[in-house]
Amino acid sequence: MNIHRYQRQISLSEFGPRAQQKLAEASVLVVGVGGLGIPVLQYLNAMGVGTLGLVEQDVIELTNLQRQVLYEEGDVGKPKISVALERLKAQNSDTHFKSYDTFLTKDNALAIIADFDIVVDASDNFATRYLVNDACVILKKPFVYGALHGFEGQVSVFNYQGGPTYRCLFPKMPLPSEVPNCNENGVLGVLPGIVGNLQALEVIKVITGVGEVLSGKLLLFNGLNQSYQKIVFKLRPENLNFLQLQNSYGAEGCSLDGTIDVMQLQELLQSNKNLQLIDVRTKQEFNDHSLPKAKNIPLDELAQSLPQIDLTQPTYLICQSGKRSEIALKLLQDVYPKSRFYHILGGMNRFLATCS
Template sequence: MARPPLVDVGPELSTSQVERYSRHLLLPGVGREGQRRLANARVLVVGAGGLGSPALLYLAAAGVGTLGVVDADVVEESNLQRQIIHRQSDIGRPKVRSAAETVREVNPYVRVVEHELRLDSSNALELLRGYDLVVDGADNFATRYLVDDACALVGIPHVWGSIFRFQGQVSVWWAGEGPCYRCVFPTPPPPGSVPSCAEGGVLGVLCAAVASVQATEAVKLIVGMGEPVLGRLLLHDALSQRWDELHVERNPECPLCGDHPTITELIDYEQFCGLPTQQEDDVHAMLPTVTAPELAQMLRDRPESFRLVDVRGEDERSIVSIPGAEPVPLEEFVSGRAASRFEEGEEVVIHCKVGGRSATALQALIAGGHTNARHLEGGVLAWVREVDPSLPTY
């Protein structure tokens, strides 16, 4: 059933706005009043990436009066396969700046607020208090829990989306009105158990399918029409072109929105999600490394004297690989099985994409007693950047 409009009616529309939004004005449930609510709405989009890009474009075209966009990244060429708000000429520029310029070109009546920062516990509450709702396009679990908690503490809904490979999920989380994200996903998955899109890939057009639903839900909530997906979790499989639906309920024992909530302030979400702490980062920083130029020299002078190991998946290796590297899955290092692959004292150099997974593998190998090992600082991306720029990156 429809819920009361989230946003009050704003000022009268100009003649130009009436013409621009005329197809909305003809719709039962929107009309002139609904369009004035949209023009008076303030929506924060978290992430100007795969989901944020199409969501921003459709919300701008719909006439949402104020669009905030928060992102700390710059545009990379690998983004352009799905992040349609950016262009080739934007590579290297901050995503928020690129996105804001495109939005202003789509609709000059939209005010864009650029938040070029990393959303975290120190700034989330203050930032969210300036908005009516959040469209969450975050690509990591720490930010998803952060947004859920912050929205609950501020008292606003957020429209959440998630994508991976060929599958997507959408729901509206709203503490006090229905379940929140924590009600359905009380604990994050173990670190590394769910590959990122950078590791596992994503079908570019899937972003449009999921983000268009997110934008639709935002418009419905603002105007107060239709039935929002509150208490429902939509599951999309692009390969079968099927949408499924799960009924989800508020958890009375939820620490955020349950009968006796214990979360009254924002926490350390990277720690909550099991991401490396500063102490663990310091341990990784102390591990022995080799630079890309040093590795290139080793491969030229003495390629038979050491083992070069790639812990990435097959799909990643098919994009770019270092000549002579042999694949050994990271899981084998973590479980300890990889130790049997190497002779005592044999020199080993491990690498991954940027150095995080190789550090984990090296730490496990050293803990198992193999000390003559190092990992490639900066991973295969450093190899491309410093040794062979003709190779692709991802």
Template sequence: MGNETITSGPAQSAAQHSLPPLVEPAGSLTPEEVQRYSRHLIIPEVGMPGQLRLKNARVLVIGAGGLGSPALLYLAAAGVGTLGIVDDDVVEASNLQRQVIHGVSDVGRAKAESARSSIEELNPGVDVVLHRVRLAASNALEIFAGYDLILDGTDNFATRYLVNDAAALLGKPYVWGSILRFDGQVSVFWDAHGPNYRDLYPQAPPPGSVPSCAEGGVLGVLCAQIGSVMANEAVKLITGIGRPLLGRVLIFDALAMTWRELRVRKDPDAAPITALGDYEAFCGLLPADDDAAAAVPVVTAAELAGMLASRQDGRSRFELIDVREPGEYSIVNIPGARLLPQGRILSGELLPELPRDEDIVLHCKSGARSAAVLAFLQQQGFVRVKHLEGGILEWIRQVEPAKPVY
């Protein structure tokens, strides 16, 4: 899941007291529930009223991945009555390093189904509702309407802005988390009571400038550290106890084992959120029009295979540049590719390494980073440059299926 560099407006004091409880109490607990939740019931701040609120709560978790896994497990263990899961992905072997809600036997299975099985094993009293769809502007409001609280554990900016705007339109709070490598961030956004995600990030970063966890890596245990904080914030909001992270971003460095806090205020000049928009376009993930899409020079995996064969026979010359990171290159690479990481090209450091009088083909993992480097090189006057459509993932699928996928 991707991380960001924190920037915000002037600080102001966050709320010093808890907000009113988000959920009304359920009628009662069964004797079995009293036994199960006894350690909550003897905490004065939670007690029977708090546990009854948890039982009556409906929480939607976006993504049953690195952050969704611990959050779902701890919310289920805490006794949240209804948990919704939005996820259209399937379990892969590379998920098991951090997505602890899934196991080896779940590889190839829908993540939502796998997560439901784990929750039912942990606490059969929780009602699990599956939304096996990709969250989009066309379905977000309808899905969100059935829940009291949203937890966003996704790893892309387009979905984060969508979650923010849909929650704001419906007046619902949401808990946000973000992780990359050794760093994590957590906050609570609630437009009706404080800042929302757009107050923290008015504009999305340029495409490819911030790697996802799939591109940059993530320490597995970091998911538990941030995901459990997200679950903690959800419990506080539901029960109305403690001081929520509304107006505050908690920033964690797992290597230094330090937590620090950034205050965030609501921007009084920001335009109100009145409708959902085109979030792919807002984040620069789609070309502005069909002509722009056609103008992006690409090669397919099959075409690149032919080009490499011709180069090996001496019938053609071109440079194949891998713009990923060294760790990715060590896992899997295309024969004949030269590693020149994206950041060092965009900084200008490696520009002298690139020939201007020879064809260049760029590639990354899926195509986003190589497209960003291509655009940069075009701005620098390079005209004989293309990039691999679909990245090395598409190369593996079409050309070398025996190679590992990460």
């Protein structure tokens, strides 16, 4: 460990060389290398955390750049994990990195998380949050939570020294219909940096024992008036009794049966086959830009428009980012379980970034 490199934090009387050594010996897994994961990784890496794990299988899109500041315009279309690793290694060559080019799923979560001391949830969907929570309860690992919505952010630490879990605060996963779609659920570009740095600070406190950890407290940040609030919540002991993961976490990690990537869609579009491609975005979005062979049936009209779908051939579903097409896939699979439906992972955003 290069003591001189970390002198400014070692010189803090409340921190000192002992805390720095704890950082060097620690291992932290960050799930998601996007708006939240990037500031978490950059600061933990800069401050001397010995081992950092990255879980990500997404590619860089133009719409990421207003908040995911590790990436540049020339990176569009590249895998996030490879670009992030290159930049983080250049930032601190002493850090040991473990990369997982995958989404976190119930099939790999326990094996991946088991190798780390702390988990940071930097994902953007409820399915992954519940999966991370349950895996951490089973493995007795603390995890640092962050979430964003518009101009607001949330931070907490769950499963810390027998403290409350994510399910103590949010007992049940919301239904897809209760979650705002990708167009409604925007975020101001600077907000992930603020919330991600707060998450990084909690990780440092958990590792070193310096300060008071946000266990049993949910920190709420409002960027419009620079206000902070804390909500106190208690442990529900029954939430510590998980012995195995659930059979399903819905759309965990955006990995569903009936999912194809944009390269597969490109091949279908270039073929001479009659393709049933349904765009479930709004009429305005469809009119602004759409793919050849696509037919527009907005998601909120899909249930009333089922007779327009030819069930004798495969049906491919697309939206702007993949969220609404994922909901459409579930709806159609429930109504017609024997028919073939597929949604496009990453939607128009990824198609334009990768195939244009």
